[in-house]
Amino acid sequence: MEQIQLDVLLEFLYPEALDLLTKKEKVVPIVLHDGLRDVSETDVQEIMEAVIMERGQDSMVH
Secondary structure (H helix, E strand, C coil), rough: CCCEEEHHHHHHHCCCHHCCCCCCCCCEEECCCCHHHHHHHHHHHHHHHHHHHHCCCCCCCC
């Protein structure tokens, strides 16, 4: 297992997505069971979606 911040994962696999996240979302720790070698772009998108949904629960849109 390996733990890294989301922004580090994105820098390696999906750098264009970094602009889509807030500073707080970028520093969320992510645990990867097999390290970076088996992570696909689809996996990264699902991780980002989960982080945004989790962090967005406290925000209220007007």
